Amino acid sequence: MRDPVVVVGGSLAGLRCVEQLRLHGWTGSITVIGEEPYAPYNRPPLSKDALTRWSSNSPGRWAEIVALRTRAGVTDVSWRLGVSATRVDVEHQLVHLDDGDPIKFCGLVVATGVRPRRISLPGPTTGRHVLRTLDDARALAPRLFDGQRVVVLGAGFVGCEVAATAAAIGCRVTLVEPGPAPLARVLGCEIGAAVGNYQQSKGVRIRCGRTAVAMVPARSGGRVAAVALDDGTEVPADVVIEAVGSVPNVEWLDNIGIDITDGILCDRNLRAGGRPNIVAAGDIARVANPRFDDIPRRIEHWCMPAATARQAAASLASHLTRNSLAPASFAPLPTFWSDQFELRLQSFGQPFLGDAAHLVDGTLDRLQDGAIVHYTRAERLVGVVMTNIPANQQRVHRGLVDSACPAPEPDLATSQHSGAPIDQP
Ligand SMILES: Cc1cc2nc3c(=O)[nH]c(=O)nc-3n(C[C@H](O)[C@H](O)[C@H](O)COP(=O)(O)OP(=O)(O)OC[C@H]3O[C@@H](n4cnc5c(N)ncnc54)[C@H](O)[C@@H]3O)c2cc1C
Numbered sequence: 469m470r471d472p473v474v475v476v477g478g479s480l481a482g483l484r485c486v487e488q489l490r491l492h493g494w495t496g497s498i499t500v501i502g503e504e505p506y507a508p509y510n511r512p513p514l515s516k517d518a519l520t521r522w523s524s525n526s527p528g529r530w531a532e533i534v535a536l537r538t539r540a541g542v543t544d545v546s547w548r549l550g551v552s553a554t555r556v557d558v559e560h561q562l563v564h565l566d567d568g569d570p571i572k573f574c575g576l577v578v579a580t581g582v583r584p585r586r587i588s589l590p591g592p593t594t595g596r597h598v599l600r601t602l603d604d605a606r607a608l609a610p611r612l613f614d615g616q617r618v619v620v621l622g623a624g625f626v627g628c629e630v631a632a633t634a635a636a637i638g639c640r641v642t643l644v645e646p647g648p649a650p651l652a653r654v655l656g657c658e659i660g661a662a663v664g665n666y667q668q669s670k671g672v673r674i675r676c677g678r679t680a681v682a683m684v685p686a687r688s689g690g691r692v693a694a695v696a697l698d699d700g701t702e703v704p705a706d707v708v709i710e711a712v713g714s715v716p717n718v719e720w721l722d723n724i725g726i727d728i729t730d731g732i733l734c735d736r737n738l739r740a741g742g743r744p745n746i747v748a749a750g751d752i753a754r755v756a757n758p759r760f761d762d763i764p765r766r767i768e769h770w771c772m773p774a775a776t777a778r779q780a781a782a783s784l785a786s787h788l789t790r791n792s793l794a795p796a797s798f799a800p801l802p803t804f805w806s807d808q809f810e811l812r813l814q815s816f817g818q819p820f821l822g823d824a825a826h827l828v829d830g831t832l833d834r835l836q837d838g839a840i841v842h843y844t845r846a847e848r849l850v851g852v853v854m855t856n857i858p859a860n861q862q863r864v865h866r867g868l869v870d871s872a873c874p875a876p877e878p879d880l881a882t883s884q885h886s887g888a889p890i891d892q893p
Contacts, residue, residue: 470496473499473575473576473577473788476501476553476578477581477750478507481579481753481777484774494781494784496574497546498546501571502547507547514534514600514604514605516629518530518605519634527606530605548565553720554720556723561745563576577748579748580716582752584715585710585714586598591682591683591685592683592685594689595692612634616639617639618631618634618640618641618708619680620642620708621712622644622711622712623644623649625654625804628643628663628808629806629807630711634709636809639707641672642673643667645675648661650664656843659832659841659853662833664676666811667808675703678698679698691706692705695708716730726741731752731753731754732754733764734764736797738753753766753780757800757818767802769803772800775798799875801816803815811835814857816862817869819852820851821850822845824844827840828840828841839854839855840853840861840865842865848872849869849872852868
């Protein structure tokens with residue numbers, strides 16, 4: 469029997485790759501290696517409902533509540549959970565594991581995502597949290613209750629969401645951000661400031677343009693009691709949540725000659741280093757989107773694991789079988805959402821590429837009543853961000869971005885697979 473396709477990373481991108489490999493005709497065996505002990509689960513609830521509603525549940529119950537639904541056709545996949553890949557030997561097609569014998573592969577899918585960036589600061593570590601995994605959320609949830617003083621470092625999406633969730637629980641929350649406004653990198657300063665004003669109207673204190681320089685210890689017990697900022701002030705804290713970005717999980721691939729600076733550099737078929745039997749998907753994949761430009765980027769939004777998995781699995785299956793064709797081009801229309809108090813932000817396209825933002829509906833003073841912002845680059849619409857806008861209206865604006873940044877025509881001449889075929893098992 470032929471060696472399996474090995475998928476490293478047992479989360480959203482890993483699961484979607486498994487499903488897509490089957491859809492694209494790979495009938496051979498598949499083994500998933502996942503560092504976390506849980507079946508694939510959904511991360512978005514971890515900064516939202518999970519922290520408010522589920523704090524008393526057991527680990528198993530948490531995992532059930534956020535579990536991702538698996539589609540039919542993947543029941544024969546072998547899942548090795550609680551196991552990490554440590555190294556790859558491309559010559560012998562082996563993945564080395566931290567629990568014993570290496571595993572041989574005919575095709576390798578890299579879906580190892582990212583982990584939270586940690587800040588190196590003097591002072592105690594007890595009381596400091598990050599939020600990426602189910603275990604992170606389980607550790608944090610019991611610490612969030614009425615009256616707790618919470619300092620969130622970093623006002624990106626995870627920081628803004630967890631600040632809102634903690635404040636809604638009754639915590640006294642301070643959000644510290646070195647940039648000029650919350651979410652400024654993605655939404656721009658003006659819209660970011662409007663989100664900040666909305667958060668402040670809900671009771672979150674915002675300290676923009678400030679950086680944490682130390683954790684101040686409690687008199688006894690070794691816990692954090694405050695966060696010292698670069699202006700000499702101290703913000704009292706029972707809990708500190710660090711949401712200052714992410715680091716791609718690439719170290720296990722550093723010996724195989726592929727570009728792993730900021731994720732795995734991929735071609736348009738999601739192949740790594742031009743190798744037809746190694747593909748990447750999800751938060752870890754750095755790939756260009758020709759709708760916008762030719763610069764490879766990693767996009768950490770929930771929609772990307774499915775989009776990249778579709779392409780990665782198609783190209784891997786086309787290499788491993790004689791039956792299928794690699795898809796012609798990779799040009800998804802990115803989308804994300806974010807929930808903060810009663811605000812639902814929804815985006816299509818790549819607003820962060822814009823050089824100008826135009827409010828086309830609503831008012832920035834009352835985002836909760838509905839607002840629509842178009843982002844243009846050199847006067848071309850590249851993204852839209854909406855707050856509390858009904859789905860039918862969202863579709864209209866999605867369509868505008870889709871037309872302004874169309875997917876390129878399929879290039880049939882180069883869409884067929886170019887790797888040497890391997891016989892079906
Ligand atoms: C708290 C939170 C809230 C979010 N909310 C939203 C939202 O509202 N909207 C939105 O659009 N997006 C949101 N996202 C982003 C979205 O969840 C991610 O884009 C998505 O989970 C990425 O999936 P992935 O499979 O690529 O990576 P991950 O989910 O990070 O999975 C990678 C997996 O690989 C495992 N792994 C790593 N290294 C190894 C190794 N060496 N061997 C074996 N396994 C390994 C990891 O343990 C992990 O299980 C949120 C993310 C977080 C953390």
